[in-house]
Amino acid sequence: MQGMPRARVPYLIAAMLLATALPGxxxxxxxxxxxxxxxxxxxxxxxxxxxxxxxxxxxxxxxxxxxxxxxxxxxxxxxxxxxxxxxxxxxxxxxxxxxxxxxxxxxxxxxxxxxxxxxxxxxxxxxxIASAPLLETTNASLGQVVDSRRVAELPRAYGNPFALIGLAGGASFVRNARFEQPFAPTHIVGYSINGTRANRSDVTIDGVPSTSTANAGQVIASYVPPPDLVQEFKVQTATFDAAFGNTEGGVTNLSLKSGTNALHGTAYFSTLPADLFANDFFANANDIPLPDFTDRRWGGTAGGPVMLPGLYNGRGRTFFIYGYEGINQALPRNNGTPTVPTEKMRNGDFSELLALGPEYQIYNPFTRRAVEGGRFEQDPFPDNIIPPALIDPVAKEILEFFPLPKTAGNPDGTGNFQQPELKEPVDYASHTVRIDHVMSDKQRVYGRVSWYDRNSNYNNYFGNLATGQEFGFFSRQVALDHVYALNGTTVLNVRYGYDRFIRLTDSDSASHGFDLTTLGFPASYNSTIPEDIRRFPRINITGYQGTNVPGFRRPTETQSFLATLNKSAGAHSLRTGMEFRQYRETNRFFANDQTGQFDFAAAWRPLGCPSTPGNVSPPLTMN
Missing domain, CATH: 2.60.40.10 (Immunoglobulins)
Known part of the structure; x- marks a missing residue:
């Protein structure tokens, strides 16, 4: 097994964040x-x-x-x-x-x-009863508050609350809008704020960091709360407060709803019926039907006082709220125009290609011999047919996993495996539980646990364990907060946050622990590879659809601790504190590369043909 651990532990300490307000x-x-x-x-x-x-x-x-x-x-x-x-x-x-x-x-x-x-x-x-709105006169930071009414009523792609970040002046979305979904964390916070690079702004939920690291140090949203649970959020596009750091641009801070004295809840369901969508002009002109798809979203919230009949009445003291969202999606995935061997080709018969020109003639590499001028020559296979005795038994077993062509393709047999019906299924579920408790007139605490799982399977071109990838995002968050009024002029706030986010891609689970001896590989080769990373081998043939690609597991962890002390002293208001963050990322690459990767490029085919013509043969059919 080849592991590539990488731990990045930058300790971001906003040391003694001292902000002294002006008199008054x-x-x-x-x-x-x-x-x-x-x-x-x-x-x-x-x-x-x-x-x-x-x-x-x-x-x-x-x-x-x-x-x-x-x-x-x-x-x-x-x-x-x-x-x-x-x-x-x-x-x-x-x-x-x-x-x-x-x-x-x-x-x-x-x-x-x-x-x-x-x-x-x-x-x-x-x-x-009615008066002029109160003004915020003590904060110079610029930004936009997106209130609960906007969150509830404005259209959002897949209900994603981050889609409303663009309402703030200076914020522009620069990623692919097709992926502006709650289960696509790299894209949904792809905003440039006041000219900064995309995916470089901080994101917090109730003040707790909700970010993870991605490629080239990008910031991604490691958790997206169910939309009905979002009270409001603020996009700060210019942060002059010394307390803000870890960001090139702005800060987006979501505030989640809390339970109330009244039991209440919400529920929703939405779907996109494929029957109501029209096909485009060019597809109709080529008799290509509209691909079928599935797109459903549902969820809701429930909250109120914590009530344990006969044991505890939390009205006015202890509150809970729970939010959930689920998405089930299966959208068409265009795999281009790949090629698979025909029935004749996998049995060594390439005779039909001779009609296209002599450049498709296949030669027997075992007849290679030196001739004058320092050159070599070899004999052609009669009628362009490879004898069964020369077909490698391992190659023949591997080709059993390659499906037959779906279309006629081009005259040379290329482009014969179009699959307009191929789908990429996604299952996503997001949960959040929050508890608020008033300990006394001086102390208040809250705790929150959030998690989501996103599982999808794509690139299953062959419909068997030789292709197909499991792709997933898994998020876990914990937040704890304590407010303590030490006296009438001094308030202490302490907060802890833990965030764990895992990105995982691997071969289809059906190929886990694959027995290579079933393909004809020797038992000694099979036993050298640990079973937990053994997969169907990776086969790359120039011009043909290959098998699986390598996988990885990339967990990231973010821990944060914040302490803030607020003090009113005469004509002054003082604030001091510190914030500590630890980011840790580990990369582990694994799967079928460790099982074996077999590459067959046209320039190195031992068949005596030029490297430029079409795909005359999967070269692994030669012994």
Whole structure:
């Protein structure tokens, strides 16, 4: 076995990410943060600041609250809010109770809320029903928030949420749009942002890295969540915050939905019926029917409070949500116009080719002899027929795996194996489970587990174990997050993420452990190759459809740890922290190359014919 391990372990440390806000700024968003902040100042009718005001920020869907008290400047912070709609209540004896509802908090957004309290009894309410939208005044980064309505209503290829990255100014998709599918991770984030190279931007889910490395250091999306689970996402096209790194261009941060106090769910199913598609003009003109295909997508979500009857009531405290998406697809795969030997050719009979010209004459290499002038000559096979005694028995067994021609092809027998009905099946399933828990009024945690499997089989030209490849992507993710309010002015956030992504291609499973002695190879040769990597051998014949190609297994791992400390100190808001990432990639090439690769090029055929004419013979038929 030939292994080619390669471990790349760049330790990306944003060392002591220190961001000191200017005096008067109410706060700042954290690095790679998927949550938002509501902060602001409370004043009285004369414009004076009011300290000691109790401010309660409540998630309207979950019913969870964060409490704060204004300081001597009348300032209050409410950080690390899950994107959603919030209510803010401000109370102080001697003033009317202030209530504002319907405040939308988005990804990585800091909203500045200016509250004015009116003198009066606390029992009296001043409810703000409609007001001007709150502005984000503390973040200089440029970008575009794609909200839940756009995610739900705008058309997306195969439901892929990353297809909406192009809504951000300066973002342009430069990859093949045909592969803009959730199970094609190399292509779906192929965006150039403000002129940077494609596949060079960072992608996070709830602030946790969701990227893997690919060819030439490209960044790919290692996990794509079910679309109904996406709350919204933000594409930051210019990141001035020192907390952002590991990117040439922008940062795309998806925020997933959380469970709420009400049990709720979604479900969908879509299909593309082949009968409703029209054939094109040229196919009709050549009597080529429209290829049949399958394309189905389904999924949904379910979420709510964690309820264990008689044991635990998680309403207002513990929430769950689960999302799933499945795709079943079988699209036509054009294999061009390959060639396979005819029935006569595999028995050594090439007589029909003589009518095309003398250049198709085959010569017996065992009659080669020296003649004058330092040249060699050899005798032609009578009638261009190779005697059965000269046909190699291993070659004859291998040719049994080559199917017969499907079409007449060209006069010389080439191009006789067109398969317009050939399909490439794909089965894809994506899952995510998220749990949110309020430990106390000072501590909140969430955990998420995500995974998907994509399996496909393609290039099965012969319909047997001699061809066909299993191709797969397998993603596993874990995210853990803890927010701890140490006191009224200090909040600590700690986050861990683990991402494992595997790309795998191998010969069809039917060929695993293939016994080479069934082809006539000696047992000594068969036993030298470990069974776990033994496959049907690789046969390359110039001008003919060959057998399997080599495979590989390429697992990548990304581990990340982030700690951020937010501190309000008088007229300043301070933020410091660090992020650590470890990337590891291992390549292992294996499969039928270790079993044997047999190449037969036209220039080296021992048949006495020039290398330029058409495909006169699979040369392996010679002993």
């Amino acid at each position: 700024l109410p706060g700042s968003a954290s690095a790679q943060e998927a949550r938002g902040t509501i902060s602001g100042t409370v004043r009285d009718a004369t414009g004076g600041v009011v300290p000691g005001v109790s401010v309660t920020v409540t998630n309207e869907a979950m019913g969870t609250s964060i409490a704060a008290v204004t300081d001597e400047r009348g300032f209050f912070p409410a950080p690390y809010l899950i994107p959603g709609t919030y209510q803010v209540v401000a109370e102080l004896s001697g003033f009317k109770r202030y209530v504002r509802e319907g405040i939308d908090v988005r990804v990585n957004e800091v909203l500045d809320l200016q509250i004015v309290l009116e003198a009066g009894a606390l029992e009296e309410n001043v409810t703000v």
